[in-house]
Amino acid sequence: MGAAVLFAAAWLAAPPVLAQDAAQWLARVAQAARTLNYTGTVVYQSGPRVETFRLAHLNEGGQEWEKLLSLDGPAREIVRSGGEVRYYFPDAKIVRIEPRTFRNVFPSLSAEQIKNLAQYYAFRIVAGERIAGHTADIVVFEPKDGLRYGHKFWSDAATGLLLKARLLNEKGEVVEQFAFTDVAVNAKIDKDMVKPSWVPVPPDWQVKQGGGGEVVLNDTGWAVGKLPPGFAKIMEGFRTLRGKPNPVAHIVYSDGLVAVSVFVEPLTVTQTQVGLTQAGGLNVFSTRNDAFLVTVLGEAPPATVRQIAQSVSRK
Amino acid sequence: MNENISRLMDGELDDAELERCCNELKAEGAMQAWVCYHVIGDHLRGANGLSPGFAARFAAALAAEPTVLSPARRSHRPAAPATFAWAVAATLAAVSVVGWTAFSMVEVPPTAVAKAREATSVRAAQVKPPGGVPADYLIAHQEYSPATVIQGGGSYVRAVANTGVEPRP
Numbered sequence: 001m002g003a004a005v006l007f008a009a010a011w012l013a014a015p016p017v018l019a020q021d022a023a024q025w026l027a028r029v030a031q032a033a034r035t036l037n038y039t040g041t042v043v044y045q046s047g048p049r050v051e052t053f054r055l056a057h058l059n060e061g062g063q064e065w066e067k068l069l070s071l072d073g074p075a076r077e078i079v080r081s082g083g084e085v086r087y088y089f090p091d092a093k094i095v096r097i098e099p100r101t102f103r104n105v106f107p108s109l110s111a112e113q114i115k116n117l118a119q120y121y122a123f124r125i126v127a128g129e130r131i132a133g134h135t136a137d138i139v140v141f142e143p144k145d146g147l148r149y150g151h152k153f154w155s156d157a158a159t160g161l162l163l164k165a166r167l168l169n170e171k172g173e174v175v176e177q178f179a180f181t182d183v184a185v186n187a188k189i190d191k192d193m194v195k196p197s198w199v200p201v202p203p204d205w206q207v208k209q210g211g212g213g214e215v216v217l218n219d220t221g222w223a224v225g226k227l228p229p230g231f232a233k234i235m236e237g238f239r240t241l242r243g244k245p246n247p248v249a250h251i252v253y254s255d256g257l258v259a260v261s262v263f264v265e266p267l268t269v270t271q272t273q274v275g276l277t278q279a280g281g282l283n284v285f286s287t288r289n290d291a292f293l294v295t296v297l298g299e300a301p302p303a304t305v306r307q308i309a310q311s312v313s314r315k
Numbered sequence: 316m317n318e319n320i321s322r323l324m325d326g327e328l329d330d331a332e333l334e335r336c337c338n339e340l341k342a343e344g345a346m347q348a349w350v351c352y353h354v355i356g357d358h359l360r361g362a363n364g365l366s367p368g369f370a371a372r373f374a375a376a377l378a379a380e381p382t383v384l385s386p387a388r389r390s391h392r393p394a395a396p397a398t399f400a401w402a403v404a405a406t407l408a409a410v411s412v413v414g415w416t417a418f419s420m421v422e423v424p425p426t427a428v429a430k431a432r433e434a435t436s437v438r439a440a441q442v443k444p445p446g447g448v449p450a451d452y453l454i455a456h457q458e459y460s461p462a463t464v465i466q467g468g469g470s471y472v473r474a475v476a477n478t479g480v481e482p483r484p
Contacts, residue, residue, distance in 0.1 A: 034467065162465060210450075299460065
């Protein structure tokens, strides 16, 4: 409610935007992130914590390379190339290799999803703020209920690249923010700029091959009793995760802008941690359900993931 | 007790609990836990803290100082046992291996945790990586989340950000 008031005050002058326009804006931003060549410094802010990363992205002949390097705190480096993401932790001498299947949901938002977006968020597009030296369009997704965060995005007016993104809670407070402080769009990106710093992986490092491959689409037998309105199931199946003897049920619900994942797996003695974990705009709620551990994770407020987790039951 | 010290440092105690906890701090070993948590906290905040044995050396140096004006001495606190410094080191090792992310991107080797556990009075829940949410979950989720598509490379930040989420025992 508070957020609604703040938003209304700030964007009183901006006319509401049609759902179709919002969907088009999302598609443009998603496309720009994938196809453009850019490099810059990203500041990530979550609560009182601020971290800085260097990001470089290269698309060459439809192939993507991307490198994210932490500039403060413990050294961390993430390199994405082809269908793979490598997480390097040089202090621990560990590299984690994950397959990455890219799914661009936006060009294919269904008419129903677009309708849902418009039903649960109000959009406004405001022109003309400068971010990292670029003229940005500001797009606001203002939630109409307390079950989702407010989103404010700044995209480069010229190219559509997302320059800044902010999540707001119902009080209008910033939950999390990503922002380029400097960025060169359509820059000449050298292959070296997107290559891992540790090639080949030094012999004294541990290589952790992650991922259990594709989801096997199936009815998992689990359902959410109190799904917040506007969320629709977009995937249901079983995954085999590394180190887990049993397949894990995975169901994803989305309101068109964010997603919430439900994971259910048999409880083992080592999994005793239940309750809420917050990581910036991501909230995770774990709870026991008989002999199962239910974990709900998504870019939604704590109350939303808790409500979903506590209403998971056998069909 | 240790939990209350931890909560005290986080500013989570109400007045009555605060009073009780301050009294409990006078108990045997309580100051060790207090110091231990502050050392952990300092490291997590990136303050590199003091070298091992600093407190003992400082106490010795202070004792060797000529006393100009001596206020009433409080009851003598015994020097921390030798295992203490190692216990802190082991605990920090476990933490630094984790990288202190909300998602257990790098699992703590069980031996490191076991060592930290046996070496210190800090309870297991407090040396565990916060949340302990499997990174596999996050990665599986991101594959489907529209937020990943909007933010591109920025979405990976969450997986490795130093969120400093405190575990709740």
